[in-house]
Amino acid sequence: MNHKIDARGLSCPQPVVLARNKMDEVTSGKIEVIVDNQAACDNVTRIAEKNGWAVTIADEGEDTILSLTK
Amino acid sequence: MVHFFATRKGIVFTGLIIGIFAALLQVLGNPANMGICVACFLRDITGALGLHRADVVQYLRPEICGFVIGALISALLAGEFRPRGGSSPLMRFMLGVFAMIGALVFLGCPWRAILRLAGGDLNAVIGLAGLTTGIYIGVQFIKSGYNLGRSQKTYTASGLILPGLAAVLFILLLVKPELKTGALFLSVKGPGAMAAPVFISLAAGLVIGMLAQKTRFCTMGSIRDVILVRDFHLFSGVLALFIGAVIINLALKQVHPGFAAQPVTHTDHLWNFLGMMLSGLAFALAGGCPGRQLFMSGEGDCDAAIFVFGMIFGAAIAHNFAAASSPKGVGQLGPLLVIIGLVFCLVIGFFMRKKL
Secondary structure, three states, rough: OOOEEOOOOOOOOOOHHHHHHHHHOOOOOEEEEEEOHHHHHHHHHHHHHHOOOHHHHHHOOOOOEEEEOO | OHHHHHHHHHHHHHHHHHHHHHHHHOOOOOOOOOOOHHHHHHHHHHHHOOOEEEEEEEEEEEEEEEHHHHHHHHHHHOOOOEEOOOOOOHHHHHHHHHHHHHHHOOOOOHHHHHOOHOOOOOOOHHHHHHHHHHHHHHHHHHOEEOOOOOOEEOOOHOOOOOHHHHHHHHHHHHHHHOOOOOOOOOOOOHHOOOOHHHHHHHHHHHHHHHHHHHHOHHHHHHHHHHHHHHOOHHHHHHHHHHHHHHHHHHHHHOOOOEEOOOOOOOHHHHHHHHHHHHHHHHHHHHHHHHHHHHHHOOOOOOHHHHHHHHHHHHHHHHHHHOOOOOEEEOOHHHHHHHHHHHHHHHHHHOOEEEOO
């Protein structure tokens, strides 16, 4: 099952907190995190990779979709 | 591809540059252990505009202008200039007010606390302990759902207001208008009269602004991330700032360990601790240290800009209402305003929760 987090309009640490909570909750699978600033993109990527999740990044207009899989 | 500035090396490089530049700016004229202090420098700007009357701390610090404009340039070059705002602006203003009051009771922002320690000022240890305590409390609120809500995209013109103001302030410094009112107010003695050459200060500010925008350098964030997610990325940058400043200070014999008679400080441990605790809590609730708020303002973040205006207002209150400390000790109303600030932050941390 895909989990989605809309972190647009949120500044750090909120995107990281939301992503981290979801990673703790589901422990494996696929999580999509939508962000709209580079800081959130960098921070979520770093925390996800540190926790053993693979991250792929795709731009969609002004937003960025981070796909976290484990 | 992970760009250099998002890596550990990138943040360490940025921290080192800030530490080295700050220590060198002291040699070139900035006050001792105050090569760069975002709170003090915003306070000096507040005074230069005549918004407070403490005539020893009035100067239009070019470093601050450089921070904002450097961040703007860097953001524009990378396509990261995103005008946005509307995330609890008035609350951010108030957090800026109390963050500044706390910093002026301690006599320094987190940047200066680190630089003070790098110069041997052991009172900074008390301040950093207070800062960490404040951030720890803020993290507990964040964990339990505190947030200021989402921002919205806004007009480019809005995002350019603070960078525009930074440019105007710098031009004012160059023109030095002499009005009948006494403006522009520039100190002739005290810390406000101690300054590195204008264009060197501006250049240092621009370089730091560009690097810090790219790396998201944040002193508050460095401690918050360690507590919140056990992430030492930003912390390594702040540690590098300290090491960079220590190396230059040792080389130039600018290290004088001790508590007493340190430059532009006092030794009231309780209020050093509580002042910085208030600042740390306010920065944590607002999502960035004063430097980071300036850099985000350069990226078009109007909420960060509002926080900066709050800090300017806080500096005016702190000095006009005898809350700011001086080397003689804590100001008359300093303790009262710190307690009011702590109560304010605890209340909003407790009540401003909503599911995102």
